[in-house]
Each structure stands twice: as C-alpha cells, then as structure tokens.
Amino acid sequence: MFIFGNPRRRNEILAHEWVSLRMLWNAAKEESKSSGESAVSEDEVNRVGALFPDEIVWQSGAREWHDLNVAAQEVGRHLSTAQLRTEFALLLALAEQRKLSNYDVHTQNAPLFAANSEAELSQMRSAYMALLDDLQRWFINTRFKRHLRHQAAGTLLFVGVVVSLITIAPFIAFFYLFYNDYEVDGAIVSAAKGYQLFSSNPVFGLVMVAAFGLLGAYFSRIIMFQGQIATLEFDDVMISYQARLLYVRLLLGMLGAFVFYFLLRSEIIAGSAFPDLSKLGIGEQIVWKTTAAGGMVAVADRVPDPSGLTILMPTKELAKLLVWSFLAGFSQTLVSDTLTQRSTQTDI
Structure with a gap:
C-alpha cells in the first residue's frame, strides 16, 4: 500500500x-x-x-x-x-x-x-x-545476509543496464548510419548492403569488441551471483560485488577482448573457428518465402519473399568475432592462457 x-x-x-x-x-x-x-x-x-x-x-x-x-x-x-x-x-x-x-x-x-x-x-x-x-x-x-544479497543485486542490476546500453549502442549507431550512403574506394555504397566495419571504419568495430568484452565479464559475475545467492557471505560481497571491484572485472573483460582481437589481427591465432577480419560487417539478409502452412521451403527451392523484405544482420565473420570477444571477457584465463601457450611455443 x-x-x-x-x-x-x-x-x-x-x-x-x-x-x-x-x-x-x-x-x-x-x-x-x-x-x-x-x-x-x-x-x-x-x-x-x-x-x-x-x-x-x-x-x-x-x-x-x-x-x-x-x-x-x-x-x-x-x-x-x-x-x-x-x-x-x-x-x-x-x-x-x-x-x-x-x-x-x-x-x-x-x-x-x-x-x-x-x-x-x-x-x-x-x-x-x-x-x-x-x-x-x-x-x-x-x-x-538478505540485505547483502539485495545490495549486491541492486549493484548488478545498475551495472547490467549500463553494460546492456553500451552493448547495443554500436548497433543503434549502425542503424542510424544505414540511412546514409558512403564512398568506399571511390564507389558509393549503402551501409545496408554490407558496410565493412573494420576496413572502412575500424574504430566503429573496435567499439563492438570492447562492448562484448564488457558483456562477457558482466555475464560471468551474474552467473556466479546466481550460483552463490543461497550461500552468499559478507566476504563474497566485498570481494566480488562491490561497485569498484566489479568495475575492475569489467575493465579486465574489455582489455581481454582488445588483446584477443589483436591476437586475431596478427594471426598469432587462426583457424576456421576464428573470424576472417577482412569480412566483418553488417548487411541485408533476404527473408525467404514460406509455405502456406507456415513452414520453410526446401533450401533448393527457396525464393525471396514477394514483399522484398530484408533484415539487417551481422555477417557470419562478425558474429564469430563478437562471440570470441564475449568469451575473452567472460573467461579470466582465456587470453592469459593463450599468451602463455604462444610464448612457450616460441620460447620467449
């Protein structure tokens, strides 16, 4: 009341x-x-x-x-x-x-x-x-302890809202850019036709890497909080969920994503599981026509929807990069273990 x-x-x-x-x-x-x-x-x-x-x-x-x-x-x-x-x-x-x-x-x-x-x-x-x-x-x-849980949950909620806004900000900015045409290598292209983020605007793409590193670090804390919520003690809150220490964990996740990106860029790590950085972008994806019953048409018989409807989606390579950026932020050991392994192989 x-x-x-x-x-x-x-x-x-x-x-x-x-x-x-x-x-x-x-x-x-x-x-x-x-x-x-x-x-x-x-x-x-x-x-x-x-x-x-x-x-x-x-x-x-x-x-x-x-x-x-x-x-x-x-x-x-x-x-x-x-x-x-x-x-x-x-x-x-x-x-x-x-x-x-x-x-x-x-x-x-x-x-x-x-x-x-x-x-x-x-x-x-x-x-x-x-x-x-x-x-x-x-x-x-x-x-x-109940008060501590509420306090920690309140801090995580605030940080989560901020991190979520930071994560979607690059996509919102891209959709704004979508309404404009750009000159790339002397040719006029539309952002919706596959604007290459890193080749045309590297800083824009790096913001995505940083954002998903933050998201991964925050997600790791949320998972840990949910696992500890029934047994959360004073020391747990002081060590893991105080605002300043939480910010340090987010910073570590962002830096981890940055370092992992440059490991990819330098080709120190490579393979089919990792993205091709020359093909990063967001482009139009065709919406395929469905059957009368609502199911999808067989792949060999697919035709574009008569309405000409398309949707903007990350390319496969960009999706890979963002997943790896998330993992680099989520795991506190992914980057350090990778660096240790590569330094051992090269006998640094």
Missing part, C-alpha cells in the same frame, strides 16, 4: 511476536506471585513493562527487531520453571529446524529441563538465555 508515495509495509509476524511475548510476560508475573519462586519486584515489573510498545508494531526494520530481542531477553530472565521447560523445548525445536551451528551444544542442556530434574532455576535460566541469544544472533545474521 502506498500513501503519498511512501510505502507502508505491515509485518504481521513482528506484531504477533510482541503479542506472544506480552502474554508470556503477564504469565511470568502471575507465576512469580503465586509460586514464590524468585518473585519479581515492582521496580522490575515497571522496568520490563516499559520495554513493550504502547501500540501494535507493524514496521519490520532493524530497530523494531532489536527492541523485540531486548524485551525477549529481559522476559526470559524472569520465567518460571514451568515456562522455561516449555519455552526451551520450543526454541530447541526451532534451532533444529534452522540448523543452528551449535545445536548439539544446546541439546546437552536439555536434561536440565526434564520433569525429574533437580537443576536450580538459575541453571535453567542460563541455559534458556544461551539458546535464545544464539537464535537471535542467527536471525540477525540471516537478515544481514
């Missing part, structure tokens, strides 16, 4: 926790009066009672959960023997469900709460408070 642009989120879980804690506190006060078991003084009743909010707490911020945790610890210090037995069993079951790291340690205190136990009230309260504190710490860490 939004009022005047400000979100108001209601958390029923937090409100219910306060209600349950208040009922537990009221029962503890009554128990102390009737049993004579470590009776709660009037000053203590007033002090603990002041921790409870006057109105229902619906907001679910860090401050609200902190206040609830403080109140729960104060109430826990005044629980009766019967209440401690019930509450410890509930918390222990919750600790098992949440797979608390030191769950086994707390199970060793379970005999203190047995019906035939002769444990003192102070021992039971200490064991209960230790378990309560560990669970609260677990929930705090869980909320902190």
Whole structure:
C-alpha cells in the first residue's frame, strides 16, 4: 500500500511476536506471585513493562527487531520453571529446524529441563538465555545476509543496464548510419548492403569488441551471483560485488577482448573457428518465402519473399568475432592462457 508515495509495509509476524511475548510476560508475573519462586519486584515489573510498545508494531526494520530481542531477553530472565521447560523445548525445536551451528551444544542442556530434574532455576535460566541469544544472533545474521544479497543485486542490476546500453549502442549507431550512403574506394555504397566495419571504419568495430568484452565479464559475475545467492557471505560481497571491484572485472573483460582481437589481427591465432577480419560487417539478409502452412521451403527451392523484405544482420565473420570477444571477457584465463601457450611455443 502506498500513501503519498511512501510505502507502508505491515509485518504481521513482528506484531504477533510482541503479542506472544506480552502474554508470556503477564504469565511470568502471575507465576512469580503465586509460586514464590524468585518473585519479581515492582521496580522490575515497571522496568520490563516499559520495554513493550504502547501500540501494535507493524514496521519490520532493524530497530523494531532489536527492541523485540531486548524485551525477549529481559522476559526470559524472569520465567518460571514451568515456562522455561516449555519455552526451551520450543526454541530447541526451532534451532533444529534452522540448523543452528551449535545445536548439539544446546541439546546437552536439555536434561536440565526434564520433569525429574533437580537443576536450580538459575541453571535453567542460563541455559534458556544461551539458546535464545544464539537464535537471535542467527536471525540477525540471516537478515544481514538478505540485505547483502539485495545490495549486491541492486549493484548488478545498475551495472547490467549500463553494460546492456553500451552493448547495443554500436548497433543503434549502425542503424542510424544505414540511412546514409558512403564512398568506399571511390564507389558509393549503402551501409545496408554490407558496410565493412573494420576496413572502412575500424574504430566503429573496435567499439563492438570492447562492448562484448564488457558483456562477457558482466555475464560471468551474474552467473556466479546466481550460483552463490543461497550461500552468499559478507566476504563474497566485498570481494566480488562491490561497485569498484566489479568495475575492475569489467575493465579486465574489455582489455581481454582488445588483446584477443589483436591476437586475431596478427594471426598469432587462426583457424576456421576464428573470424576472417577482412569480412566483418553488417548487411541485408533476404527473408525467404514460406509455405502456406507456415513452414520453410526446401533450401533448393527457396525464393525471396514477394514483399522484398530484408533484415539487417551481422555477417557470419562478425558474429564469430563478437562471440570470441564475449568469451575473452567472460573467461579470466582465456587470453592469459593463450599468451602463455604462444610464448612457450616460441620460447620467449
């Protein structure tokens, strides 16, 4: 629900926790009066009672959960023997469900709460408070990790939008150039007829190489983030998803794509899997006529669509270059391994 642009989120879980804690506190006060078991003084009743909010707490911020945790610890210090037995069993079951790291340690205190136990009230309260504190710490860490994931996802989203715009910018620029004719080697040609990016405008093509190197580097981080999202820790965010370190990774991807291009240009690496840099461009592709049923006509019988419709597409060689630029940015070792292999072969 939004009022005047400000979100108001209601958390029923937090409100219910306060209600349950208040009922537990009221029962503890009554128990102390009737049993004579470590009776709660009037000053203590007033002090603990002041921790409870006057109105229902619906907001679910860090401050609200902190206040609830403080109140729960104060109430826990005044629980009766019967209440401690019930509450410890509930918390222990919750600790098992949440797979608390030191769950086994707390199970060793379970005999203190047995019906035939002769444990003192102070021992039971200490064991209960230790378990309560560990669970609260677990929930705090869980909320902190959730916040880290949201923060990392926000950074990746922003960077992803920027990288996507950079990647498509050369194509948008080309489509703008498509509406003009150019003089290449004394002849007037249309960009749509196969404008050779590197031979006629090398800088334009190198921008594509850099853009796809950035895209590859960003894609590697997205893949890693998706694989770590359930187990993301503080160190992971600091090492891999901080803005500055993410920019360094993108820079590495862009430089890797540049170096790989010059390895291709120098023919240090070559083969059918690599592009022919003399045939890089974007040109018109014919749209072939389809059958009445919507299927494609056999290759031998294909004829152009009567409408004369054509589409602009990268040439096969340009597509190869962009794929290799992407891979050079995606892999942090592709370029370095290639350089190492070639230097070993030439005994540099």
